[in-house]
Amino acid sequence: MEISPKDKFVTVYGRKPVLEALDDPRLDVDKVMLADTARGAAAREILDAAKRRGVRVQRATEQRVKVLAGNGRHDQGVLADVVAPRMLPLDLALEGPEQPRGVLVLDGITTPANVGMILRTATAAGMDGIVVPRRGVASVDPLVVKASAGVAFRAPMLRCATAAEAAANLRAHGYPLFALDAGAEESIYTADLPERAAFVLGSETYGISEDVRPHVTGWLSIPMAAGVESLNVASAAAVLCFEVVRRRQAGR
Template sequence: MIDSARTSPIRVEDTTSVEISPKDRFVTVYGRKPVLEALDDPRLEVDKVLLAEGARGPAAKEILDAARRRGVAVQRATAQRVKVLAGNGRHDQGVLADVVAPRMKPLALGLEDHPRGLLLLDGITTPANVGMILRTATAAGLDGIVVPRRGVASIDPLVVKASAGVAFRAPVLRCATAGEAAGLLAEAGYPIYALDAGARESIYTADLPERAAYVLGSETAGISDDVRPHVTGWLSIPMAAGVESLNVASAAAVLCFEVVRRRVSR
């Protein structure tokens, strides 16, 4: 099964007509402190700031002054519009900013670069876990982390904080759902492996191809039904001392560094 996957050609359909959504180019941060932090960080390129029409006083002035210093355009909008775009009505505080994520792109376009090791997030809804996975996978050197727009925690200030800011420069590949991503990866010739504590094959001993995608499912539901039909094989992380499993972010760290270790040792 694994040997045949090793020789499968990597195919990518013509993507010249792929429309790039703003959600596939920017990380949107909301709230006064996160927006000010983005504006004050010279390493980040802020595309624009959206400020609620009723926002006045010292806090609004601080944001306006910071944007002016950086030469960033500030647009006014209704408070409701800000809430809708932020996607979090309780914590937006009437302001959001679109921060350019230079390595973020649609999955279809990312496959044109023929990435080797890819991580697919499936149903991981805890922002802290998503943030830590982005940080770990980027640090390990994986070529892409597929973060669906639905079914996975949005890349918001909570995820950015958990990633210690790495989310802005992580090689994030976007698509609508994990099922859609699995279908695209399978069509492109990528074998897809999923982690499962009960799998007989270990990530340390399985014969894995250099080009492959690895799925991490939610801690409650596991791999979704839309992704399962595309799974090539199941892999486990051996546990000792009666420990049943690892937190998904910890499992991602073990997996990512093992994938890259194999790459450099070839």
């Protein structure tokens, strides 16, 4: 299977994010694209930074940069493709010799701060895969990268078109699919969770989407005290991920 560039790179745009990527020796920047209208000190600073790192710079029309950045207001005429070494298409991960054990699926989470924090937390916990669909979820852009404190570049992201596609694919490969719901009778602490399983997180406004619900095999809640009804989705993801990995390490 040929991997699309969208499944190999995290694209950052805007002068400051691009310079930060070029100045970080831990990051492998594949290329910089600069609008042919970009001139002056700002453009020179980017060109100099790219030259120091040995990164190629391509010139393109201002419109082309906007299209590739996926943002019409904040690209400032420049973007950079940063290699994400753990990013893969979901299909490829599921067909590989070592299938991911714990997989998190993001469904309708459109707030960049939440997506970024989930990427940071799930990676820190040790989840094997985080499905970030290309549609219906906030794009992995500089806002997400900032919220992840840079972890987005090395997170085990699995890409596909939609959360529903991911859910169907995971089920076809034998994964049970658990969803978080505050009203679920089964708790994440007491449920029987197999080592190889997928967990879907829905949006705070609408919960699990109608297209994903038919694929859910079990519903789980996080017990709450003091009358608290629910957690922010990023906080819930943190509780879930660390519990899943704790069980794995405990051999349960």
